Amino acid sequence: MSVAVDVQGLGKKYLISKSDKQQYNTFRDRIYQLFIKKDSNSVEEFWALKDISFKVKKGERVGIIGRNGAGKSTLLKILSKITDLTEGRIEIKGKVASLLEVGTGFHPELTGRENIYLNGSILGMSRDEINAKMEEIISFAEIEKFLDVPVKRYSSGMTVRLAFSVAAHLEPEILVVDEVLAVGDAAFQKKCLGKMEDVAQKGRTVLFVSHQMEAIDKLCDSCVLLENGKFVMHDETSKVIDAYLSASKKYSEVDLSCIKSRHGEGRIRFTKTWIENGRGEKTPIVKSGDSIKIVAEYELVGAEPIANPAFAFAVNTIRNVAITDLSNFTAGDEFHEHEIPNKGKVVCEIPSLTLNTGSYYFNVLVRTPGAVEDWITEAFYFDVEAGDFFKSGNLPDTARLILMNQDWKLDFRDQ
Amino acid sequence: MNRIDDNIEVLEPGKRFSSYWGELWQYRELFYFLSWRDFLVRYKQTVLGVAWSVIRPILTMIVFTVVFGKLAKFPSEGVPYAIMVYCALLPWQFFATTFSEAGNSLLANARMLTKIYFPRLIIPASSLLVNLIDFFISFVILLGLMAYYQFMPSWKIVFIPVFLFMAMITSLGAGVLIVTLNVKYRDFRYVVPFVVQLGLYVSPVGFSSNIIPGKWQFLYSLNPMVGVIDGFRWSILGEGYTMNWAAFSLSAALTVLFFFISVTYFKRMEKSFADII
Structure with missing residues (x-):
């Protein structure tokens, strides 16, 4: 078998400025630095990827897995030529199409048909190709009736279906796909997965990033595991998934300040997060029934006072089942403007942990009225061990996700 | 079926994958589709749509004719002042809108930039095509204006495409530099409206560049739009309009030089766009 993608010693370095928390450079600052403050130490190097080497055979389907910040998306961006590599070398044999987002370039004012042309050409299809596949794309997306209606009138589900449908009809030799199956309703996801399998059956090389282990398991012949920008292993899918799920390395505290894959306006930024057990120790391992605290440190960027922010921790299992959102807003504990210091921490206290034995992670999110300020997925990973949740001495069945306090009675009333 | 594809692409730090211009050519359909999108959106979004590209030059022309022609009583080169102004407004408006749109185009398409690969030059360049359409609409108005004043343009009007091309090079050169x-540096967006506003008065839009004293003519021609506008007037106004060809050559040479500098700078920075946008 010939090799389709050969990655040799790949590295990608970003420069992060330490001192100013501003997201963008301005010319004014640059001039200021030149003449007044000769401070070159304020820039910090950060290797998003380092010494990555692996080969993908022609027709092979390879999953790339790892936690948030492992460098998966950076790797895909380099393979798709969106961003330059800093060191190493990659050989690619065949035409690459990348699908890092569903519906790139969609314009709400344009009709479904117009968007098919636009999006198709953005993804690298020629006009003839699009014309030839038009019928198929329309029927796959199930939007026949709305074809000449502007996309802004579509429901979000319809938009996603249309966007995915265009992407699904790409026929490159090498397809690079980022977490795109996580959209749409369950039935459509299934259909997409089926379509992806079809693509793979046709002998195309596929590189696939996903958090849905079922999808990875179903689709990929082998997997590459990345951690903190470093290569961990490339092996059979089941072995790599096991290694990933057993989550060898857990941290008792995660530094969020240099995480690049975050969303939001950025007026509030998370800097750290951790879990404290009942004794006030930072730990990635807690017990069911424990009294725990989930803590996140934040800082305000810029001088603007922030009005009434809502912080949230979204708890998921490592297999990506969303369990619950913990939020000071829904809990009714609102933080008003005068109470928000420039730097601080938010603490969410859970008197008795209702999660059952298993591996979990949470996302951190903060929003102000009308805007998401900072959102980091997979901010913190933790394990829950069996604990005496019910104070009964009987440990619950570990095959269930959630524990609930309950009172039982047997009623003796006459029939 | 089992065709062996020996077409291996090698990605290495700082290396280009294939010839820059060849690749640009390969992506011509994307260029076309993006222009088409901008065109559709512009004419769908505003009710005024086409009307806007008619009203704007006409109103500007009226104001300039009144202020410079009637109040300031600048010489009109022996033609109706309105026509003289309008000849200059055509390339100026083309420049102003292309420059502003191109200058903002990468930020406006930031999402696309971080999600898909294509030669980045396509984005600022695609604003050219839409504005060309506006240009043609405005040109039709000029014909109407000439009919109204019963003004017969000179045969040299056939040279308009040459000067239009020069206007394209100027707008794209300036747009590509500012977009980079x-x-x-995000604060450069404040420069764009300033250049457009000031440029309208610095360039000979409301008046003829022949009112500039001879000794300042060369200095004045450092502004590339001076050459473009003079070219338009020369092609349309006919014998009455005298053209300073030496100054024009300087303007044209500067335009080309400026364009190449801008594009070279853009090419050098292009690979880092997705990281810093």
């Missing part, structure tokens, strides 16, 4: 700076 805009991605790198």
Whole structure:
């Protein structure tokens, strides 16, 4: 078998400025630095990827897995030529199409048909190709009736279906796909997965990033595991998934300040997060029934006072089942403007942990009225061990996700 | 079926994958589709749509004719002042809108930039095509204006495409430079409206460049739009309009030089756009 993608010693370095928390450079600052403050130490190097080497055979389907910040998306961006590599070398044999987002370039004012042309050409299809596949794309997306209606009138589900449908009809030799199956309703996801399998059956090389282990398991012949920008292993899918799920390395505290894959306006930024057990120790391992605290440190960027922010921790299992959102807003504990210091921490206290034995992670999110300020997925990973949740001495069945306090009675009333 | 594809692409730090211009050519359909999108959106979004590209030059022309022609009583080169102004407004408006749109284009398409690969030059360049359409609409108005004043344009009007091309090079050169700076330093967006506003008065739009004293002519021609506008007037106004060809050559040479500098700078920065945008 010939090799389709050969990655040799790949590295990608970003420069992060330490001192100013501003997201963008301005010319004014640059001039200021030149003449007044000769401070070159304020820039910090950060290797998003380092010494990555692996080969993908022609027709092979390879999953790339790892936690948030492992460098998966950076790797895909380099393979798709969106961003330059800093060191190493990659050989690619065949035409690459990348699908890092569903519906790139969609314009709400344009009709479904117009968007098919636009999006198709953005993804690298020629006009003839699009014309030839038009019928198929329309029927796959199930939007026949709305074809000449502007996309802004579509429901979000319809938009996603249309966007995915265009992407699904790409026929490159090498397809690079980022977490795109996580959209749409369950039935459509299934259909997409089926379509992806079809693509793979046709002998195309596929590189696939996903958090849905079922999808990875179903689709990929082998997997590459990345951690903190470093290569961990490339092996059979089941072995790599096991290694990933057993989550060898857990941290008792995660530094969020240099995480690049975050969303939001950025007026509030998370800097750290951790879990404290009942004794006030930072730990990635807690017990069911424990009294725990989930803590996140934040800082305000810029001088603007922030009005009434809502912080949230979204708890998921490592297999990506969303369990619950913990939020000071829904809990009714609102933080008003005068109470928000420039730097601080938010603490969410859970008197008795209702999660059952298993591996979990949470996302951190903060929003102000009308805007998401900072959102980091997979901010913190933790394990829950069996604990005496019910104070009964009987440990619950570990095959269930959630524990609930309950009172039982047997009623003796006459029939 | 089992065709062996020996077409191996090698990605290495700082290396280009294939010839820059060849690749640009390969992506011509994307260029076309993006222009088409901008065109559709412009004419769908505003009710005024086409009307806007009619009203704007006409109103500007009226104001300039009144202020410079009637109040300031500048010489009109022996033609109706309105026509003289309008000849200059055609390339100026083309420049102003292309420059502003191109200058903002990468930030406006930031999402696309971080999600898909294509030669980045396509984005600022695609604003050219839409504005060309506006240009043609405005040109039709000029014909109407000439009919109204019963003004017969000179045969030299056939040279208009040459000067239009020069206007394209100027707008794209300026747009590409500012868009690169805009991605790198966000505060450059404040420069764009300033250049457009000031440029309208610095360039000979409301008056003829022949009112500039002879000794300042060369200095004045450092502004590339001076050459473009003079070219338009020379092609349309006919014998009455005298053209300073030496100054024009300087303007044209500067335009080409400026364009190449801008594009070279853009090419150098292009690979880092997705990281810093």
